[in-house]
Amino acid sequence: MQLSHEHVRKVASLARLKVTDAEVESLLGDLTAILDYVGVLNDVDTTGVQPMVHAVELHDVLRQDTVVASLPRPEALDNAPRSDGEYFLVPTIIES
Amino acid sequence: MSYDVIIGLEVHVQLQTQTKIFCGCSTMFNPDHPNVQTCPVCLGLPGALPVLNGHGFRLAVKTALGLNCQIAPYTKWDRKQYFYPDLPKGYQISQFDLPFSHDGHVDVEIAADAKSGKAASSRRVRILRAHMEEDAGKNMHDESGSGRDSKVDLNRAGTPLVEIVTQPDLRSSDEARRFLEELKLLLTYLEVSDCNMQEGSLRCDANVNLHVHQPDGSKVATPIVEVKNLNSFRFTEQAIEHEIARQWKWFQETGIKLGDKGGYKSTRGYNPDRGETYILREKEEAADYRYFPDPDLVPVLMSESQVAEIRSEMPEAPAPRRTRFESEYQLTGYDAAVIIDQGREFADYFEGVVKTCKDGKQAANWLTQDVLRETKQREQSITEFAVRPEVLGALLDRINQKQITIKSARDVFGELLTESDQDSAVPAIGRIDEIIAAKGLAIVEDTGAIDSAIAAVLGRNAKAIADFKGGNEKAIGALIGQVMKAVKGADPQTVKEKIITAMSQS
Amino acid sequence: MLSPIASLPLSTLIEKLRSAELRSVDLTTAFMDSIADHDAKLGAFVHLDRDVALQQAAEVDAKRDAGESQGPLAGIPVAVKDVLCMKSQPATCASRMLKGFVPPYDATVIAKLKQAGVVVIGRTNMDEFAMGSSGENSAFGPTRNPWDTERIPGGSSSGSAVAVAARMAPLSLGSDTGGSIRQPAGLCGIVGMKPTYGRVSRYGLIAYASSLDQIGPFATDVTGAALLLEAIAGHDPRDSTSVNKPVPAYSQSVDQPLAGLKIGVPVEHFAEGLAPDVEKAVRAALEVYKSLGAELKEVHLPHSKYAVATYYLIATSEASSNLARYDGVHYGHRAEKFDSLGEMYEASRGEGFGDEVKRRIMLGVFALSAGYADKYYTKALQVRRLIRSDFDAAFGEVNVIAGPVTPTAAFKLGEKTSDPLSMYLSDIYTISANLAGLPGMSIPCGFTAEGLPIGLQLQAAPFEEERLFRAARMYERETDWHTRLPPLAH
Numbered sequence A: 001m002q003l004s005h006e007h008v009r010k011v012a013s014l015a016r017l018k019v020t021d022a023e024v025e026s027l028l029g030d031l032t033a034i035l036d037y038v039g040v041l042n043d044v045d046t047t048g049v050q051p052m053v054h055a056v057e058l059h060d061v062l063r064q065d066t067v068v069a070s071l072p073r074p075e076a077l078d079n080a081p082r083s084d085g086e087y088f089l090v091p092t093i094i095e096s
Numbered sequence B: 001m002s003y004d005v006i007i008g009l010e011v012h013v014q015l016q017t018q019t020k021i022f023c024g025c026s027t028m029f030n031p032d033h034p035n036v037q038t039c040p041v042c043l044g045l046p047g048a049l050p051v052l053n054g055h056g057f058r059l060a061v062k063t064a065l066g067l068n069c070q071i072a073p074y075t076k077w078d079r080k081q082y083f084y085p086d087l088p089k090g091y092q093i094s095q096f097d098l099p100f101s102h103d104g105h106v107d108v109e110i111a112a113d114a115k116s117g118k119a120a121s122s123r124r125v126r127i128l129r130a131h132m133e134e135d136a137g138k139n140m141h142d143e144s145g146s147g148r149d150s151k152v153d154l155n156r157a158g159t160p161l162v163e164i165v166t167q168p169d170l171r172s173s174d175e176a177r178r179f180l181e182e183l184k185l186l187l188t189y190l191e192v193s194d195c196n197m198q199e200g201s202l203r204c205d206a207n208v209n210l211h212v213h214q215p216d217g218s219k220v221a222t223p224i225v226e227v228k229n230l231n232s233f234r235f236t237e238q239a240i241e242h243e244i245a246r247q248w249k250w251f252q253e254t255g256i257k258l259g260d261k262g263g264y265k266s267t268r269g270y271n272p273d274r275g276e277t278y279i280l281r282e283k284e285e286a287a288d289y290r291y292f293p294d295p296d297l298v299p300v301l302m303s304e305s306q307v308a309e310i311r312s313e314m315p316e317a318p319a320p321r322r323t324r325f326e327s328e329y330q331l332t333g334y335d336a337a338v339i340i341d342q343g344r345e346f347a348d349y350f351e352g353v354v355k356t357c358k359d360g361k362q363a364a365n366w367l368t369q370d371v372l373r374e375t376k377q378r379e380q381s382i383t384e385f386a387v388r389p390e391v392l393g394a395l396l397d398r399i400n401q402k403q404i405t406i407k408s409a410r411d412v413f414g415e416l417l418t419e420s421d422q423d424s425a426v427p428a429i430g431r432i433d434e435i436i437a438a439k440g441l442a443i444v445e446d447t448g449a450i451d452s453a454i455a456a457v458l459g460r461n462a463k464a465i466a467d468f469k470g471g472n473e474k475a476i477g478a479l480i481g482q483v484m485k486a487v488k489g490a491d492p493q494t495v496k497e498k499i500i501t502a503m504s505q506s
Numbered sequence C: 001m002l003s004p005i006a007s008l009p010l011s012t013l014i015e016k017l018r019s020a021e022l023r024s025v026d027l028t029t030a031f032m033d034s035i036a037d038h039d040a041k042l043g044a045f046v047h048l049d050r051d052v053a054l055q056q057a058a059e060v061d062a063k064r065d066a067g068e069s070q071g072p073l074a075g076i077p078v079a080v081k082d083v084l085c086m087k088s089q090p091a092t093c094a095s096r097m098l099k100g101f102v103p104p105y106d107a108t109v110i111a112k113l114k115q116a117g118v119v120v121i122g123r124t125n126m127d128e129f130a131m132g133s134s135g136e137n138s139a140f141g142p143t144r145n146p147w148d149t150e151r152i153p154g155g156s157s158s159g160s161a162v163a164v165a166a167r168m169a170p171l172s173l174g175s176d177t178g179g180s181i182r183q184p185a186g187l188c189g190i191v192g193m194k195p196t197y198g199r200v201s202r203y204g205l206i207a208y209a210s211s212l213d214q215i216g217p218f219a220t221d222v223t224g225a226a227l228l229l230e231a232i233a234g235h236d237p238r239d240s241t242s243v244n245k246p247v248p249a250y251s252q253s254v255d256q257p258l259a260g261l262k263i264g265v266p267v268e269h270f271a272e273g274l275a276p277d278v279e280k281a282v283r284a285a286l287e288v289y290k291s292l293g294a295e296l297k298e299v300h301l302p303h304s305k306y307a308v309a310t311y312y313l314i315a316t317s318e319a320s321s322n323l324a325r326y327d328g329v330h331y332g333h334r335a336e337k338f339d340s341l342g343e344m345y346e347a348s349r350g351e352g353f354g355d356e357v358k359r360r361i362m363l364g365v366f367a368l369s370a371g372y373a374d375k376y377y378t379k380a381l382q383v384r385r386l387i388r389s390d391f392d393a394a395f396g397e398v399n400v401i402a403g404p405v406t407p408t409a410a411f412k413l414g415e416k417t418s419d420p421l422s423m424y425l426s427d428i429y430t431i432s433a434n435l436a437g438l439p440g441m442s443i444p445c446g447f448t449a450e451g452l453p454i455g456l457q458l459q460a461a462p463f464e465e466e467r468l469f470r471a472a473r474m475y476e477r478e479t480d481w482h483t484r485l486p487p488l489a490h
């Protein structure tokens, strides 16, 4: 897998990670090495093998539709970096 | 050159559950008290885990069955990943490649339009898929444009939604509106959603473009536009109308078609004040949502017998009920539609009335005129209406038994309502006969009494007789009135005929 | 100096509490003192709340005074990894991103500990968001191995392992996603167990990779681990992946030796890369089993050579999604400087996460991205099933699989920090159990010439923790590795 600087930046942007030029450089090296390594999986014939998402085969795990007490608002907002006591506050969302 | 309009809709419907899709918080609409219906799960707090609301899933299955969809025997949950302040986990739990249902249809009846001379028609709208997902919270933008903070309320975050995706089968804004009306009727009938658009329980995105006919008989498509977040039927209709006009004008000016350079799919919003759509995203850059199966949730399996069981719990859907009303009660298509379209309770009321009076036609007349008028005047729903179906049925039965006239029945009906308006009680069946007796409304079959009353009236109304004979037909009205006053419960038509006969003989 | 109380075996502590010879308040104080004495050198704890711990201890004492019956662990201090949510106590995952975050709720395991009268004595250091194998990726600084403070204790549950190894707590909880309990247990010379996926509720465990994460116990001996697992295991309706199976009384059966034990020895775990001193100790342990009547049988796990690659694709993919919630909006770190919402996201995440976390998020986002998901993420899920099938086949022939926990004993701090791939390879023997969802444990089985602990890994089929404990205890009775104290504790 040949990664480019641009590709690394694109992935960082998808991940919403601010990266410096130096970080792009080192990430490019690390990711290239790791992707090289995981390339060994290409040696495995997986034709017809069902992907295994879960380690347990459970299904139909359901809840009753019964209201459970919510958190008091102060507790919900307590960890917010910014709030006005009623809402979470974020910088203006501009509809582009 | 002419064109076809191609419209597909994506509709988000909030399911009528008590609690959210993956936690026990209430789904109550509560915009005045932000952030009071949250918990670690719907706040997306570290460590919290989702567990599926079983009732919500059943409602979703009912929805899909109502849309004539196939129910998948195996369905799973996927994460759709994007960043937005109303999405606390950084992903929405939704369904990607294996939705719980797919491939259904809704038939939309388009009434004839006298103005344009268009005949009545029917359109089958195919449903591509219906999947379940969690709703996001609500962002409140700073309207002043001063660059202040936006506010986030997560009360709604995690409300269960069904997203219904149609094929591009709609051909006009009118059809789109009719489809939405039929969908709303269906979902409220099934009691899966209240479809309250003011509260955001039903939201619509419309994909619109034109297929322009070319001189050589081929067609070219204009670039597809997705108009987002249409929150009323009227706005949906208006937005589509505006898009049709805008795209047609643009195509004539530029000739740019779908797939050309500059002919990419775009996303627009609708401004109802200006009646115009406006650009949201110029180029639909293939969003990379990185869908993958949510490892915190497990699949749901639906056997055929489980589907059959849910189906058996469902009330009859509006479309088959219309057909049945026409055949079982000999209603016109128009009357059946008016009754069904009022909603399930109204149709149930109708059947309640028919059960007692055994006359569908009579019942339909009363419901579509008197009952609708009176409920509208009182701003009542049919379930709040004081005259219960068995009472109205008994009243109409008196007409059919020729015990009272239609006019007298209207008097009784009015009296029942007046009384209940005063004491806000629900009148009992017995009250009907009491009113008939008190007002002397019973049809008098005793022709002797009528004859002697006529003789007496004619004897003291020489002038009226002369007027009538002189050609003033209206003069008879006063005579009928006097006879009716004397013999309560006489049939006015019979009285009229008898007066005419008596005068001609005199 | 280790206090006389802190150096006693757990069974003795339980007995002394039960007979009222010892009060929980005094016991808790003794361990608190031990922490005060040693932790400045070891960095095992990131948060201590002495008042809360002593309060809990006092409540247990009061109940005992009132004659109320209590579970075996009532009054025993337990340290918990900083990955578990506990109401009103900070939970940071050793990340700058969660500095100051205080959950408004208890993880299910914390609720169960409280129920059992366990005293939560403190929160332990770890690799940030449980991503690491050395305990070096922590916003609080590295944890050090009590056997040699120039060396790493293993990770990511570094602090929980060191707390028990240095007798700063008799028991602790960690989480294991690719070996994060077993590997540090092995490197610190204690017992660590990763239960079957679904055995212990993950509700309140801050997720790294949801389909692999599992909470488990650390103890100085097998019985301690059995007691602690018994207290935290069981079905939880708040975790959809929690399995509804009764929890056996592990501590009751642990002393019963297993007759007819068939031990599988996977040839792949004794291949190139295994340090000779580690191999020697592990093979000697196998001989002990043989002498106890167990049958040793060679088994093959042909896909185990793909386990590390498979793991790093699945774990990072899930992590990239699980860590999307840290965006500076509803909790956690928000950058000071930004000009727009988009910049706020990028700056907050860029500042909040450490290098290894960023690296894994990047790898995960890449592995799930359009055009690559099939080749990387889905392919890894397919190989994961083949890895599981290898185990299913092996457990058709044997009932326990035994081998090394790690290829080498503890390495030096900083030795592998510049080479992520070589760091990843230190999980080579532990990772498959997470992919397959199996229970696995690490028990002490010797020391290198330099005096560093060596671990023996035992694995079993799903939900066979009871068998693992009994098998482990058979060996433990024959040896005294678990009774040795690190030099620091003397």
Ligand SMILES: [Mg+2]
Residues within 6 Å of the ligand: B094, B133, B163
């Ligand atoms: Mg959607």
Ligand SMILES: [Zn+2]
Residues within 6 Å of the ligand: B020, B023, B024, B025, B037, B038, B039, B040, B041, B042, B043, B158
């Ligand atoms: Zn909630």
